[in-house]
Amino acid sequence: xxxxxxxxxxxxxxxxxxxxxxxxxxxxxxxxxxxxxxxxxxxxxxxxxxxxxxxxxxxxxxxxxxxxxxxxxxxxxxxxxxxxxxxxxxxxxxxxxxxxxxxxxxxxxxxxxxxxxxxxxxxxxxxxxxxxxxxxxxxxxxxxxxxxxxxxxxxxxxxxxxxxxxxxxxxxxxxxxxxxxxxxxxxxxxxxxxxxxxxxxxxxxxxxxxxxxxxxxxxxxxxxxxxxxxxxxxxxxxxxxxxxxxxxxxxxxxxxxxxxxxxxxxxxxxxxxxxxxxxxxxxxxxxxxxxxxxxxxxxxxxxxxxxxxxxxxxxxxxxxxxxxxxxxxxxxxxxxxxxxxxxxxxxxxxxxxxxxxxxxxxxxxxxxxxxxxxxxxxxxxxxxxxxxxxxxxxxxxxxxxxxxxxxxxxxxxxxxxxxxxxxxxxxxx
Amino acid sequence: xxxxxxxxxxxxxxxxxxxxxxxxxxxxxxxxxxxxxxxxxxxxxxxxxxxxxxxxxxxxxxxxxxxxxxxxxxxxxxxxxxxxxxxxxxxxxxxxxxxxxxxxxxxxxxxxxxxxxxxxxxxxxxxxxxxxxxxxxxxxxxxxxxxxxxxxxxxxxxxxxxxxxxxxxxxxxxxxxxxxxxxxxxxxxxxxxxxxxxxxxxxxxxxxxxxxxxxxxxxxxxxxxxxxxxxxxxxxxxxxxxxxxxxxxxxxxxxxxxx
Numbered sequence: 001x002x003x004x005x006x007x008x009x010x011x012x013x014x015x016x017x018x019x020x021x022x023x024x025x026x027x028x029x030x031x032x033x034x035x036x037x038x039x040x041x042x043x044x045x046x047x048x049x050x051x052x053x054x055x056x057x058x059x060x061x062x063x064x065x066x067x068x069x070x071x072x073x074x075x076x077x078x079x080x081x082x083x084x085x086x087x088x089x090x091x092x093x094x095x096x097x098x099x100x101x102x103x104x105x106x107x108x109x110x111x112x113x114x115x116x117x118x119x120x121x122x123x124x125x126x127x128x129x130x131x132x133x134x135x136x137x138x139x140x141x142x143x144x145x146x147x148x149x150x151x152x153x154x155x156x157x158x159x160x161x162x163x164x165x166x167x168x169x170x171x172x173x174x175x176x177x178x179x180x181x182x183x184x185x186x187x188x189x190x191x192x193x194x195x196x197x198x199x200x201x202x203x204x205x206x207x208x209x210x211x212x213x214x215x216x217x218x219x220x221x222x223x224x225x226x227x228x229x230x231x232x233x234x235x236x237x238x239x240x241x242x243x244x245x246x247x248x249x250x251x252x253x254x255x256x257x258x259x260x261x262x263x264x265x266x267x268x269x270x271x272x273x274x275x276x277x278x279x280x281x282x283x284x285x286x287x288x289x290x291x292x293x294x295x296x297x298x299x300x301x302x303x304x305x306x307x308x309x310x311x312x313x314x315x316x317x318x319x320x321x322x323x324x325x326x327x328x329x330x331x332x333x334x335x336x337x338x339x340x341x342x343x344x345x346x347x348x349x350x351x352x353x354x355x356x357x358x359x360x361x362x363x364x365x366x367x368x369x370x371x372x373x374x375x376x377x378x379x380x381x382x383x384x385x386x387x388x389x390x391x392x393x394x395x396x397x398x399x400x401x402x403x404x405x406x407x408x409x410x411x412x413x414x415x416x417x418x419x420x421x422x423x424x425x426x427x428x429x
Numbered sequence: 430x431x432x433x434x435x436x437x438x439x440x441x442x443x444x445x446x447x448x449x450x451x452x453x454x455x456x457x458x459x460x461x462x463x464x465x466x467x468x469x470x471x472x473x474x475x476x477x478x479x480x481x482x483x484x485x486x487x488x489x490x491x492x493x494x495x496x497x498x499x500x501x502x503x504x505x506x507x508x509x510x511x512x513x514x515x516x517x518x519x520x521x522x523x524x525x526x527x528x529x530x531x532x533x534x535x536x537x538x539x540x541x542x543x544x545x546x547x548x549x550x551x552x553x554x555x556x557x558x559x560x561x562x563x564x565x566x567x568x569x570x571x572x573x574x575x576x577x578x579x580x581x582x583x584x585x586x587x588x589x590x591x592x593x594x595x596x597x598x599x600x601x602x603x604x605x606x607x608x609x610x611x612x613x614x615x616x617x618x619x620x621x622x623x624x625x626x627x628x629x630x631x632x633x634x635x636x637x638x639x640x641x642x643x644x645x646x647x648x649x650x651x652x653x654x655x656x657x658x659x660x661x662x663x664x665x666x667x668x669x670x671x672x673x674x675x676x677x678x679x680x681x682x683x684x685x686x687x688x
Contacts (some may be wrong), residue, residue, distance in 0.1 A: 013477060015447045016442075037441070039494045039498065040494075041524070042528060045528075046524065059669075063448075064570060065447065112454060123476030128464070143457040158570050160634065168632045169634075
């Protein structure tokens with residue numbers, strides 16, 4: 001029996017440091033390991049003893065690609081702990097900020113990290129030599145997403161304007177200036193992007209996943225909702241810990257998260273889309289249909305197309321929010337620290353991001369738990385590789401290696417995020 | 430392989446959030462122009478193509494936190510003509526340097542159920558503690574315009590223009606009324622290195638020091654002012670122990686207020 005090994009020592013075009021090992025014996029896959037060797041940074045430990053108000057800025061530093069997601073999960077968890085509801089225009093502004101991050105993060109992935117795989121380029125810079133207009137369009141769309149985050153948040157990476165209770169400062173309607181014009185251009189470009197990604201060559205690879213995402217009665221989920229799945233899960237976010245558990249594997253610096261009853265599950269754009277198609281704006285629904293996408297999609301390689309639909313939705317939603325905006329009287333609601341526990345899940349670009357904090361009566365954090373999307377997808381990524389390699393086993397190693405990388409990039413894994421949570425549990429003394 | 434005369438750029442990651450190297454991809458208007466002038470020879474976050482070293486300019490993100498990285502940084506230095514560190518992790522150890530103030534062995538054994546799976550050093554340290562660094566670009570995250578300036582300066586053999594004065598100067602340049610004087614909001618601006626463009630005060634909040642200490646900061650005087658504004662000793666410890674906690678001036682000041 002001939003055996004071969006697929007080895008990628010340093011995965012490229014993902015955020016953070018990871019490696020892939022696949023072993024093949026004859027015509028059988030015998031081992032798959034997605035290794036994460038990103039050094040641990042111990043955030044949950046660092047947070048202990050910090051003020052509740054510091055959590056948004058500190059946890060933002062877990063990930064430079066999706067800092068808004070960390071800020072949003074942190075503020076919602078803290079507000080739940082302090083029994084405060086942030087509503088009205090402040091809630092809308094948060095939604096707008098999150099749209100900016102979705103656009104920026106998704107567009108980065110679509111154009112710079114994932115599309116080169118489909119078209120056979122090592123990166124977007126090389127792709128730009130043959131497709132200059134397409135890459136430029138992607139960069140301009142990314143810039144439009146960043147413009148939202150920079151306008152509302154002060155800067156694109158690790159924005160400074162988010163606080164527990166709302167914002168430090170809220171803009172007047174006039175201050176939005178030309179932003180809406182830029183976003184209108186972006187919405188058109190996003191429509192083009194959906195058409196463009198629909199043309200990409202997708203390997204046939206449909207799987208039966210358990211999709212897990214937030215679901216909100218009135219909107220496509222960003223900051224709030226119940227946690228649901230296509231196999232009957234329907235829980236409040238506070239119940240997360242009773243349904244999900246993290247397993248430690250020796251070869252990875254990140255935990256694998258599984259559903260206690262059923263094992264691996266899938267979070268992110270594909271999960272949101274499958275569980276919330278009806279909540280997309282009419283424009284996004286129509287574009288998805290025109291691109292040949294049904295209300296359900298089970299091919300992870302098509303995540304690039306689904307991501308494009310979500311970008312279109314985010315532009316559409318951002319414009320809707322700006323149109324209806326009126327400056328709130330106060331930038332933030334008042335807060336009073338008390339001993340309590342708070343939970344939140346929000347939809348980061350890559351999927352659900354869980355935060356839980358326990359506070360003392362001064363508002364100091366006693367302990368924290370954070371579960372990022374990538375550690376939840378890890379097991380599913382490995383499962384995909386088992387299946388995918390088996391189906392493409394006759395390809396030359398070099399080609400198969402690249403396709404395995406592509407299969408991993410379907411999930412837009414953020415290894416920097418996933419790694420900071422290798423801790424199994426905090427022992428309370 | 431095609432030979433090119435363009436200078437070669439490499440980007441290296443150590444313990445970090447990836448945000449500073451993302452700043453390069455956030456240069457939406459400049460990226461293709463930059464890629465036209467230089468060869469992006471090693472930038473795993475953006476490309477699976479790797480061109481062999483040596484490299485004319487290496488940008489290093491992240492701090493040293495593992496035995497493996499402690500060795501790897503020497504290899505990076507050896508293949509780099511110029512080595513520039515980008516961001517608070519690389520220049521000061523980052524937020525993960527908060528571990529440096531704890532008894533780490535005990536800390537890990539309390540927190541981690543299976544510490545043997547984890548290889549980590551007791552301290553998170555800046556790159557300059559390990560190898561010679563040609564230039565440090567501050568910030569958590571760095572300012573992308575400053576990044577373009579630094580790349581351009583090194584490729585043209587000149588000194589980067591990144592002032593080391595305080596955030597206060599940037600507030601004046603921006604026309605922001607002082608939040609501490611006018612509204613009594615505690616602000617780290619007077620002791621913090623410029624570069625961000627004084628964003629926080631423009632958004633009605635005090636600076637939280639993410640660019641680290643400026644040249645010759647008077648932290649003692651600032652702490653006294655903060656105390657008058659109602660900050661407790663513990664508040665001061667926390668404020669100086671942020672994203673640049675292990676930068677000398679901030680570290681020493683935080684230790685002064687620790688009981």
